[in-house]
Amino acid sequence: xxxxxxxxxxxxxxxxxxxxxxxxVEPVKLIxxxxxxxxxxxxxxxxxxxCISHALERRGEAELLAIVQNTAPLQCAGAISVxxxxxxREDLPIGAYDIATSGATLELEAPLPYVVELADxxxxxxxxxxxxxxxxxxxxxxxxxxxxxxxxxxxxGIHTNLAALLRSGPDAHSxxxxxxxxxxxxxLLAVMGGKYxxxxxxxxxxxxxxxxxxxxxxHNARTASAASSFVAAHWPPESQIxxxxxxxxxxxxxxxxxxxxxxxxxxQLVVQEIVLCLV
Numbered sequence: 001x002x003x004x005x006x007x008x009x010x011x012x013x014x015x016x017x018x019x020x021x022x023x024x025v026e027p028v029k030l031i032x033x034x035x036x037x038x039x040x041x042x043x044x045x046x047x048x049x050x051c052i053s054h055a056l057e058r059r060g061e062a063e064l065l066a067i068v069q070n071t072a073p074l075q076c077a078g079a080i081s082v083x084x085x086x087x088x089r090e091d092l093p094i095g096a097y098d099i100a101t102s103g104a105t106l107e108l109e110a111p112l113p114y115v116v117e118l119a120d121x122x123x124x125x126x127x128x129x130x131x132x133x134x135x136x137x138x139x140x141x142x143x144x145x146x147x148x149x150x151x152x153x154x155x156x157g158i159h160t161n162l163a164a165l166l167r168s169g170p171d172a173h174s175x176x177x178x179x180x181x182x183x184x185x186x187x188l189l190a191v192m193g194g195k196y197x198x199x200x201x202x203x204x205x206x207x208x209x210x211x212x213x214x215x216x217x218x219h220n221a222r223t224a225s226a227a228s229s230f231v232a233a234h235w236p237p238e239s240q241i242x243x244x245x246x247x248x249x250x251x252x253x254x255x256x257x258x259x260x261x262x263x264x265x266x267x268q269l270v271v272q273e274i275v276l277c278l279v
Contacts, residue, residue: 027063029150030056031142033135035157036079037112039071039220041209044114045192049156050080054087065142065151068095068135070161072220073111074128078119081126095138096129097160104160104227107219135161136168136178143185144174149238152188158213162189163227166234183236193228194245208245 032053036046056062067084069076077096084092099106119127126132139161143151155162168178176184193210209215213224235241 035071037115038073038076066093072106075119077129078127081124082118082122095135149187158224159227159231163230186239196245
């Protein structure tokens with residue numbers, strides 16, 4: 001029996017960029033980097049992450065700057081757009097990893113069924129990743145205009161986008177290299193990835209799927225593993241990294257029903273996918 005891993009605490013970790021929330025504190029500037037059912041761990045937790053990020057924005061605790069897809073399946077960007085549309089943030093920039101990146105290609109894989117369900121049957125302006133810019137462009141454009149050390153990145157999936165950002169050079173949005181742009185603008189990178197001991201930390205055996213790309217596609221797993229290693233080695237020390245592993249939190253169907261609006265696509269998909277994974 002496998003319980004779906006969920007990450008409601010990950011975005012709360014991103015809020016740690018400004019410490020405890022009070023009415024006088026400015027909303028955390030937040031970028032969500034997600035695989036959303038398209039690789040890595042291949043589950044539904046990313047829907048929870050995107051929905052919580054929108055909920056935090058509605059509460060005035062976060063300011064969403066962008067959501068980027070770090071995996072290959074075309075319809076994942078459409079799923080992100082559906083969730084943005086439900087929260088009336090159709091204007092929120094979406095980016096997708098360039099799967100033809102030299103030296104770090106990703107092969108196309110089929111996404112989980114809920115991704116297709118979202119993209120095909122719910123309203124949204126974007127239906128697939130061919131309709132959105134490269135994630136690195138979205139990252140650089142968003143970061144360039146923000147104040148120094150003000151942005152939190154919530155990484156929920158493989159690190160392809162983050163590695164590509166660090167490797168990027170000056171462009172129309174900023175004269176800085178990727179490393180310097182991160183150094184100057186990103187206060188916190190909150191990573192869902194890794195296993196850090198204890199019975200929960202080692203429950204599934206093998207390396208953490210968000211850091212190694214999962215086990216379905218050997219080529220993509222190698223690409224994802226190389227990206228994770230590069231990010232860990234080259235992320236500027238001036239920008240804090242919080243690593244939160246599998247052991248941080250679990251989500252049951254009852255808990256999902258208690259925290260998600262029943263009328264939302266988030267609620268319907270999460271409860272459906274958790275029940276399927278419990279069988």
